[in-house]
């Protein structure tokens with residue numbers, strides 16, 4: 001992939017002229033800001049306290065929250081999917097599902113119950129999108145979870161399609177307890193660190209806070225406009 | 240649609256706005272609800288002033304070094320395989336985008352809500368290029384289905400319509416047969432729009448904040464429509480006003496937090512999406528091709544001048560939601576896609592004084608807008624400055640209110656306009672009241688008292704005053 005840049009010089013020269021100085025192409029560093037209120041939010045909170053904050057926030061964002069451990073995870077996930085009306089289910093292709101003991105449920109249990117599971121597969125091209133569109137449930141994993149706002153953070157890649165969290169009618173996100181941080185500040189810092197370590201930031205990072213909604217009709221909240229209509233986070237305590 | 244909406248004269252627009260009972264009720268109710276939500280969301284932080292100061296320092300730094308950060312942004316977008324086009328004018332931006340559409344042989348374009356694309360009239364440019372354009376934000380979609388009714392609010396575009404009107408529009412244009420329940424209306428739109436997303440050739444978005452360090456940009460929505468716009472079509476075009484960027488993810492985070500709390504009173508909206516370049520090799524959703532169009536369209540002439548701080552704006556609409564004039568006259572009265580206090584400051588700068596010179600007078604200088612602005616734009620001072628500029632340019636007597644009366648079609652000397660604002664501050668005012676004249680007002684009111692003494696506030700309401708205007712605007 002090669003990019004391109006057009007018309008830049010005249011444009012930037014005009015800006016410098018308006019600012020009454022020469023063009024600046026280098027030598028600008030992000031200053032040490034005078035104010036940093038964002039560091040104060042939930043400062044020093046323990047992981048347990050963050051889970052409590054997340055719980056409270058989930059009630060405000062129309063999102064169910066289940067707290068469980070690895071042992072009970074399959075049962076809880078199975079239950080949530082059934083409550084949402086069963087399949088078809090679509091998930092990322094992610095080794096963690098298997099590491100967390102979900103194979104018996106996802107690969108066998110569901111089959112027996114006629115709950116269809118489709119796993120994202122880059123070799124199948126746009127078939128992935130078609131599958132996501134017709135799915136009832138989408139399942140992904142949160143990389144970073146923001147307690148303050150009740151937000152899960154997803155990094156897209158070839159095995160982790162963007163549309164898994166948008167096209168299905170309902171959405172489930174697995175949340176390792178250790179992924180919970182106070183707020184977006186810590187997520188932004190992590191993303192920046194990764195960039196500085198030479199790891200390319202993902203082409204799409206989603207910060208998802210509950211189901212899709214709109215207040216465009218007389219300011220009435222309608223849940224589920226373009227994206228999922230319902231959402232559940234499953235927090236896994238021993239991860 | 241261009242920045243200017245409708246052909247009516249200012250006076251007629253205001254009259255229409257005031258006569259529209261549903262609209263006025265809706266606006267008043269919306270202001271109250273959004274205002275309360277904003278207050279709760281900002282007060283719960285306990286140090287909102289710190290946040291505002293931080294927002295302001297970030298925006299200031301970026302504007303002072305805008306050429307540097309835009310260069311860095313463009314390098315990083317191109318390094319990730321994106322195409323960057325710098326457009327000095329609306330026409331250049333539109334031509335470029337038409338060119339992309341033609342080269343893709345595009346028939347259908349889906350769009351996520353974006354003020355800058357409205358500003359440059361992109362939709363009609365795309366139609367000229369043979370594309371069908373579909374707005375996917377629910378509010379924008381409703382307006383589009385209703386023969387392109389103009390938006391009346393920058394965050395809630397269809398605020399002036401009630402659910403029965405929306406049902407009737409859907410019934411007439413889309414064959415909708417259900418009730419006026421918002422859930423059913425929204426579900427219908429969801430189904431219709433799904434088909435459009437799946438078959439669109441190009442997706443177009445605006446940009447909340449671009450990130451120079453990584454060549455990324457963020458989109459902030461509640462509906463998730465922007466995510467479908469950027470996941471499904473093969474080609475994506477993002478249009479950004481040239482000032483809408485930050486140095487790194489860390490500053491982006493702060494501005495996103497300021498935006499979501501100030502505009503809708505949420506800690507974060509449902510979907511905040513950070514995109515960098517087109518899809519990577521082997522990824523199967525997301526665009527194959529990504530274009531970023533950076534638009535000047537008059538912004539550089541604001542830069543470096545006394546109105547520079549208006550470019551701090553993050554389009555949260557908090558100022559609109561507290562404005563007593565907007566409450567009475569509604570968004571359409573401004574005749575610009577940018578309404579409320581921000582519209583009254585920005586429209587004359589981007590669209591020219593000839594078109595928008597009444598707007599700086601469609602305010603009371605009460606200062607409520609300045610108080611809530613999350614990036615500390617001194618809106619009421621900028622409005623006052625506009626009046627000075629207009630007076631200087633037109634060579635009129637330097638009495639702001641004379642011009643105000645003229646602009647409002649009154650031709651009388653009564654300074655009734657300010658009462659609209661003072662109605663909201665009588666308790667603050669009383670210590671300064673000397674009989675029925677005030678000689679020195681606090682804070683924002685100082686601007687008025689600087690030029691003259693004026694009567695103490697009474698309970699007259701703007702609409703009563705406005706009704707009286709043709710009778711010479713005598714005090715009621």
Ligand code: SF4
Nearest residue numbers: 552553555556558612
């Ligand atoms: S001027 Fe300030 S309050 Fe108004 S929309 Fe812009 S950022 Fe928000």
